Amino acid sequence: MSVLHVVFKVDGAEYVLPASDVLQMESFSGATPVPGAPAHVAGLVQVRGRVIPVVDARRRFGLPALERSLDTRVVVGQLGTxxxxxxxxxxxxxxxxxxxKFQPPPPLVVEGSRGFVKAVAQVGPRLVMLIDFPRVIGEEAPDGDGKR
Amino acid sequence: MSEVLVVDDSKVMRDMVVACLRPYPGLNFTHASSGLEAIERLSLSPYDLLVLDLNMPDIGGIEVVEFVRGQDRLRTLPIIIVTTRGDEASRARALSAGANRFMTKPFTPDAILAEARGLLEEKPA
Amino acid sequence: MTASVDLADFLPAYLAEVEELLDSAHRQLMAVEASARRGAAHPKSVRELFRALHTIKGLSAMVDVEPIVSISHWMETSLRQADQAGGRLPESSVEPLMEGLRAVEQRMRQLAAGKDASPVPPGLLERLEALGVSSPVVASTARPSALLLDETLALAPRLTPTEREQLTSGAGHRRPVRVDFIPGAERAARGITINSVRERLAALGELVKVVPVAGPAPGGGSLTFVLLLSTDASDAVLKEAAGGEPAQVRALSTAPSAVDGPSVPEREPELEEEPEEGRRSSGTLRVEVSRLDEALERLAALVVNRSRLQRAVVDLTAVGAPTRELRAILQENGRQLRDMRAAILRLRMVRVGDVLERLPLLVRGLRRTTGKAVRLELEVGDAELDKAVADRMLPALVHLVRNAVDHALESPEERRAAGKPPEGRVRLGCHANSSGWVDITVADDGRGVDAGAVARRAGVPVPRGPDDLLELLCRPGFSTREEVTSTSGRGMGMDIVRRIVVDQLGGELRLETRVGEGTTFHLRVPLTITLLDAIIFECAGLRYAVAVGSVEELIEVEAARVVRPAGAHGVALVERRGQSVTLVSLARLLGSASAQAVDATPPRGLVVRQRGELVAFGVDRLLGQQEIVLRPLEDPLVRVPGVAGATDLGDGQPTLVLDLNALGAARRPGSGGREERAT
Structure with missing residues (x-):
């Protein structure tokens, strides 16, 4: 039984997320920075009236920043509430x-991806990586203010 | 952006005026519910158009017009009077005090929009 | 370009305002009657009554309710004469005026029930008209005023004889006083405006006149409001009511015998018997929302105090003091504060049914203009909604109901042909769910939205699901009809509906439609929203908002007067009225990327009080003041101290609403307790 997945690219590599976890995909015209938020948070965007935080995948993966372009997308994901x-x-x-078809990620990927990749799959000639969305988003309280 | 000050003690009336002028692009509206408040707001920040009721609780629209025209800074501020008092005497007093246009309620949305357009556009930007 | 404005949309708001005006008119007329019976004048009430009718007349003309225009016109005319006669109204005039008010009221009820306003009752206009002609114009009993007003301000000529009399003939210990109020941007930002000052002074005595005087004023202003009143309040109280410095209070000198002297005793009874206007029998009270907000603010101060108390108790406990009883009281106190907050918030709730009671009228009007048979069913039960939400929702609901009748419902012939009952149905349902949201549905049994037709009109592929279809309908100016209909103007206005529900209120909007069977809009809006009077400013290229109430003052920062102590990274001192205030660069505090560049002195400062100490936050530009809807940030990723939430200033981008108090406390270098962020 096949499941629909959304494919997205970060620094040339291809990642996937189950489509059921994705609410929508939006083009990106900049986020409002939030001072004091974790470094991987790009800021806030308004998507159909909701104000949501946006995590910068490049910053999260430790990659150099990329000028935003027409291709840049915000993948809006649902994580519980x-x-x-x-x-x-x-x-x-x-x-x-x-x-x-998903396989555990090879050790090299595990190391390089800081645990953000849960599994990999071969699709023809392409290798796609299933990301651990909760982990990428991060749940840490922003200020280390006694919580955790 | 052009700043419009809408002065009327009736909130519904202010809302109607704003709704009528809304189709004109680039207007920003501020409300004042009394003549005194209008004078206060005019003294604190610049406006490009004043829409003014005549009959208000504290001081009347004519007094506001007279006050405005007595100020160098406000001498060229376009003023539209919007009133239920359609008599010639009121019109003459308002216009001679320095109001630019005089509209009698009821008026149509198009009519006030046209007056506002005229005043905003004849004014050097 | 055609204006897409239909003043008939304002009918519900019109009815609400006229109802209030009628309430006030009734009270004033009763007061006038009480005075008239004693042959006394009551200028204030006559004036108010006149103005209420004048406003009713104007509004009725705008929404085209001819019978009310006629009635109020003739009432107004007779009252203008009474006003010119110093507020004297013959007792015989009261009854026809009462009759006039009743006639207006009756027509309001007809309109509210969705009927036409019936024509003016026979004879009424004639009776009212006769008042104007027959009432004897009594010359004002102007006595030479003993008041010595400052002639250089040319105030005296602006006072009518009646006003002079009001000022000097104060009963008891009242004395004539002149209060000078100088408006200013920072005072306005603190809510000290001519409106609030006037209101406060009016509560302290009889406010007779307010005269604006242009010209240099103390404190650097260019305008002074001179308020003349008769009062027994002390100068200090009056000055406080006028917002403190630079306001001035001066007693007006009067000739020796003018007050309490033997020449005025016959006036006294009249002033004693000011009618109790505040008393109302219905058991309801109209309260300005701003007063409730004020109560909430006071409550917030109590909550802060409580946490200080709590810390003190913790310290006591730590050194072994017996604090069990204290802690129990504290716990109880915490619960009471929460209950009180809930109680205050409940005061802002209005019944949804009350908000919507004017919709039948709208539908009735539509029935007439469209020729369609429609039944409106309201199923709103006892659901309640924050007044602020209700006020914003109403236009959206009006749009949806209007669209349903105008676009969705078929003509009776079409419906019959389709095997439906000839009368169409629009149902508005509402219920509050437990989690702080209200669900509203607007459903019709009309033709449904034909996705294919919509797509063709928009020139796009057929939308795949209801969400995409709704997206298409919400395009600005989109219309499903070729010709412009008089009721809905050009577009369906769905963009406006979405803007209100989704962007402004942070709610949800969904669509469910079946061709031939009908369409349902599901709306979900928060039960309550937080409205904030905010100052909008720019700092390091970004816009921010901050609550007006949290800012003590806005200052200009002159680079030449800023002192930078060595080694105090980014912190400087600035002089404010002879006092030195810590100046913090907000850009630096926010960790802005260009913080180095903004070490140049920011030109404006927002002065905030932190634990008794004044701190100025330097910003680049002030952009203005406006009411905003505060949207709290719920995700833990962005719940940070110093950020109260976000708001939409209309550009579709979230703008941060800062809590400068918490921001300073959390990040100020050397404030202890918390470390500075590593980044």
Whole structure:
């Protein structure tokens, strides 16, 4: 049984998220920075009336920043009751993937991705990586203010 | 952006005026519910158009016009009077005090929009 | 370009305002009657009554309710004469005026029930008209005023004889006083405006006249409001009511015998018997929302105090003091504060049913203009909504109901042909769910939205689902009809509906439609919203908002007067009225990327009081003051101290609403307790 996945690109690599976790994809025209928020938070955007935080995938993955372009997208994901955006280089494809085809990530990927990649799958010649969305978004309280 | 000050003690009336002028692009509206408040606001920040009722609780629209025209800074501020008092005497007094246009309620949205357009556009930007 | 404004949209608001005006008119007329019976004048009430009718007349003309225009016109005419006669109205005039008010009221009820206003009752206009002609114009009993007004200000000629009399003939210990109020931007930002000052002074005595005087004023202003009143309040109290410095209070000198002298005793009874206007029998009270907000602010101060108390108790406990009883009281106190907050918030709730009671009228009007048979069903029960939300929602609901009748419902013939009952149905349902949201549905049994037709009109592919279809309908100016209809103007206004529900209120809007069966709009809005009077400013290229109430003063920062102590990174001192105030660069505090560049002195400062100490936050530009809807940030990623939430200033981008107090406390270098952020 195949499941729909949203494919997005960050620094040339292809990542996927189950489409059921994705509310929508939006083009990006800048976020309002929030002083004091964790470094990987690009800021706030308004998506259909909701004000949501956007996590910059490049910053999160420790990659150099990229000038935003027409391809830049915010993948709006649902995480329980939270709605959070992920800023990626581009996102324009939906793939049907069989969950059984996912393999544990090779050690090199685990190391390079700081644990953000849960699994990988080979789709023809392409390797797509299933990301651990909650981990990428991060749940840490911003100020280390006694919580955790 | 052009700043418009709408002065009327009736909130519905102010809302109607704003709704009528809304189709004109680039207007920003401030409300004042009394003549005194209008004078206060005019003294604190610049406006490009004043829409003014005549009959208000504290001081009347004519007094506001007289006050405005007595100030160098406000001498060229376009003023539209919007009133229920359609008599010639009121019109003459308002215009001679220095109001630019005099409109009698009821008026149509198009009519006030046209007056505002005229005043805003004849004014050097 | 055609204006897409229909003044009939204002009918509900019109009815609400006229109802208030009628309330006031009734009270004033009763007061006038009480005075008239004693043959006394009551200038204030006559004036108010006149103005209420004048406003009713103007508004009725705008929304085209001819019978009310006629009635109020003739009432106004007779009252103008009474006003010119110094507020004297013959007792015989009261009854026809009462009759006039009743006639207006009756027509308001007809309009509210969705009927036409019936024509003016026979004879009424004639009776009212006769008042104007027959009432004897009594010359004002002007006595030479003993008041010595400052002639250089040319105030005296502006006072009518009646006003002079009011000023000098104060009963009891009242004395004539002149209060000078100088308006200013920073005073306005603190809510000290001519409106608030006038209101406060009016509560302290009889406010007779306010005269604006242009010209240099103390404190650097260019305008002075001179308020003349008769009062027994002390100078200090009056000055405080006028916002303190640079306001001035001066007693007006009067000739020795003018007050309490033997020449005025016959006036006394009249002034004693000011009618109790405040008393109302219905058990309801109209309260300005701003007063409730003020109560909430006071409550916030109590909450802060409580946490200080709590810390003190913790300290006591730590050194072994017996604090069990204290802690129990504190706990109880915490609960009471929460209850009180809830109680105050409840005061702002209005019944949804009350808000919507004017919709039947709208539908009735539509029935007439469209020729369609429509039944409106309101199923709103006892649901309540914050007044601020209700006020914003109403136009959206009016739009939806209007669209339903105008676009969705078919003509009776079409409906019959489709096997439907000829009368269309629009149902508005509302219920509050437990989680702080209110669900509202607007459903019709009309033709449904044909996605294919919509797509063709918009020149786009057929939308895949209801969400995409709604997106299309919400395009600004989109219309499903070729010709412009008189009721809905050009577009369907769905963009406006979405703007209110989604962007302004942070709610949700969904669409459900079946071709041939009908359309339902589901709206979800928050039960309550936080409105904030905010100062908008720019700092390091970004806009921010901050609550007006939290800012003590706005100052200009002159670079030449800023002192930078060595080694105090970014902190400087600036002089304000002989006092030195800490100046903090807000850009630096916010960790702005260009913070180095802004070490140049920021030109404006927002002065905030932190634990008794004044701190100025340097910003680049002040952009103005406006009411905003505060949207709290709920996600833990962005819940940071110093940021109260976000708001939409109309550009579709969130603008941060700062809490300067918390921001300073959390990040001020050397404030202890918290470390500075590493980035």
């Amino acid at each position: 939270r709605t959070v955006g992920l800023l990626v280089d581009s996102a324009r494809e939906v793939l049907k993937l069989d969950p059984a």
